[in-house]
Amino acid sequence: xxxxxxxxxTRRTGLAFFDAATAIVLPLDTLTHQSPEELAQQVLAITQAxxxxxxxxxxxxxPSGAEGSQVAFVRSCAGLLTEGGAQVAFxxxxxxxxxxxxxxxxxRAACELLRTFLEARKEL
Numbered sequence: 001x002x003x004x005x006x007x008x009x010t011r012r013t014g015l016a017f018f019d020a021a022t023a024i025v026l027p028l029d030t031l032t033h034q035s036p037e038e039l040a041q042q043v044l045a046i047t048q049a050x051x052x053x054x055x056x057x058x059x060x061x062x063p064s065g066a067e068g069s070q071v072a073f074v075r076s077c078a079g080l081l082t083e084g085g086a087q088v089a090f091x092x093x094x095x096x097x098x099x100x101x102x103x104x105x106x107x108r109a110a111c112e113l114l115r116t117f118l119e120a121r122k123e124l
Contacts, residue, residue: 005056005114008074014106016114025114027107040080058093058113091117
């Protein structure tokens with residue numbers, strides 16, 4: 001299985017990649033975009049190029065676990081990806097960005113998100 005995770009932002013989206021053949025989570029270049037449609041187009045191109053089986057989107061729940069306005073944005077992006085033929089899943093991303101300290105926090109957050117997802121599924 002090949003996975004792509006996304007730490008979705010309104011203008012920047014961090015990405016991470018995992019291939020079960022290597023069992024290593026790798027950060028990818030952070031995408032910049034002006035709209036959900038532009039983001040979906042970029043991600044669908046990556047999905048095709050890397051033969052991604054599943055896209056894992058970070059769900060930015062509020063500390064209480066409730067859904068805020070950013071969740072609606074993420075879900076709209078997920079809808080565009082699904083319309084483009086991608087398989088998507090969601091993973092709670094609370095606190096992933098805060099645990100990162102390097103220069104590309106978006107990509108590192110996507111890595112942490114993907115590790116959490118894979119560990120929960122016992123694939124990592």
